[in-house]
Amino acid sequence: MSKNLYLIAGLAGVVALGMKLASCVSIPRGATPVRPFDQKRYLGTWYEIARMDFKFEKGLSRVTVTYTANGDGTISVNNKGFKEKDQQWKQSIGKAKAVGSPTEGRLKVSFFGPFYAGYNVIEIDSNYKYALVVGNNLKYLWLLSREKSMPDNIRKQYLDHAKALGYDVEKLIWTDQH
DSSP states (O other): OOHHHHHHHHHHHHHHHHHHHHTOOOOOTTOOOOSSOOHHHHOEEEEEEEEEOOTTTTTEEEEEEEEEEOTTSOEEEEEEEEETTTTEEEEEEEEEEESSOTTSSEEEEEEETTEEEEEEEEEEOTTSOEEEEEOSSTTOEEEEESSSOOOHHHHHHHHHHHHHHTOOGGGEEEOOOO
């Protein structure tokens, strides 16, 4: 092999590794995705009850996420929230795909081209009204509801589960939905 081919192969390897690291779709240690998971029942609008704060949602209230099936088997993700400081709505549109089996609560979500992050449904009630969702690591966690509130017993169950996984639930931002 010539020197140029080694260089090209090496660069391709670095790019592939970078893409893999940038598109981390893992699940936190000890967390287990919901099985069986019904993607069709998960579609629709969810209200964010609480979240671990991060820059894309900083300062937002009235946060919702709406999932819609696309014809190609992916899911359209529409995140929306009100930025009180600016007195305007903010919106992010992305897409989600199943990681492995679509009957498992593991998705990967992208808002930035080819870069995906893990989106793991680790608890959901039998009526698909309340969900506990975690990201790739202990920095991402959401409590979601089909209503603007969540019953105390469900909230406690989800918080206990998150604590057992190592989440610092004291850092949760409780979303104002009014």
